[in-house]
Amino acid sequence: MEFDEDIKEPESTRINIESTRKIILDLIRAVGEDPDREGLKNTPDRMARMFTELLSGYTQEPETIINEALFYINYDEMVLVRDIEFYSLCEHHMLPFIGRAHVAYVPAGKVIGLSKIPRIVDMYARRLQVQERMTRQIADFVQQTLEPQGVAVVVEAMHLCSMMRGVKKHDARMTTSAMHGSFRANLATRQEFLNNISRGSKPLQF
Numbered sequence: 001m002e003f004d005e006d007i008k009e010p011e012s013t014r015i016n017i018e019s020t021r022k023i024i025l026d027l028i029r030a031v032g033e034d035p036d037r038e039g040l041k042n043t044p045d046r047m048a049r050m051f052t053e054l055l056s057g058y059t060q061e062p063e064t065i066i067n068e069a070l071f072y073i074n075y076d077e078m079v080l081v082r083d084i085e086f087y088s089l090c091e092h093h094m095l096p097f098i099g100r101a102h103v104a105y106v107p108a109g110k111v112i113g114l115s116k117i118p119r120i121v122d123m124y125a126r127r128l129q130v131q132e133r134m135t136r137q138i139a140d141f142v143q144q145t146l147e148p149q150g151v152a153v154v155v156e157a158m159h160l161c162s163m164m165r166g167v168k169k170h171d172a173r174m175t176t177s178a179m180h181g182s183f184r185a186n187l188a189t190r191q192e193f194l195n196n197i198s199r200g201s202k203p204l205q206f
């Protein structure tokens with residue numbers, strides 16, 4: 001997924017690299033491995049740095065996302081961004097869940113640049129998450145920022161914690177949704193959205 005080049009991801013200030021490194025070192029010892037062998041020698045350092053990237057959503061400033069991307073416009077048809085790829089970590093096992101999000105809203109005078117919607121998804125995905133909360137947070141953020149007539153978010157994801165742990169594979173796939181305003185109140189609006197996101201969509205797979 002391509003994002004605007006002009007917006008810099010702020011450096012994570014929340015993650016303590018030094019103590020993360022030490023904990024990973026302890027973890028490697030605790031599972032009975034040798035942290036000094038070649039392949040593992042730099043793993044604590046690599047993982048600590050990796051987490052600053054995978055969990056950068058905590059320090060993402062919403063203002064830097066929406067900055068100068070809000071437009072006042074007389075348009076009241078549905079705006080839909082579908083198939084937004086995302087990567088998150090489940091907070092129960094800290095293993096990835098991976099999938100796509102579909103975000104729609106019906107404006108009430110305010111719209112946001114289309115490229116910003118994937119950045120909003122990313123801001124919430126790059127945290128320790130559960131899929132249900134992430135879905136709601138995306139919907140709430142769009143609701144608060146744009147005050148639209150309605151907003152709808154559907155998230156489909158595969159959870160590695162289910163797939164890798166021998167839980168039945170069909171349990172690893174999950175769909176969640178959050179809807180506000182006209183998507184909740186108006187069946188035709190909701191149906192238009194659901195038809196749009198199912199059209200030509202391929203099933204999730206690895």
Ligand SMILES: [Zn+2]
Binds near residue numbers: 090091092093094161
């Ligand atoms: Zn999990």
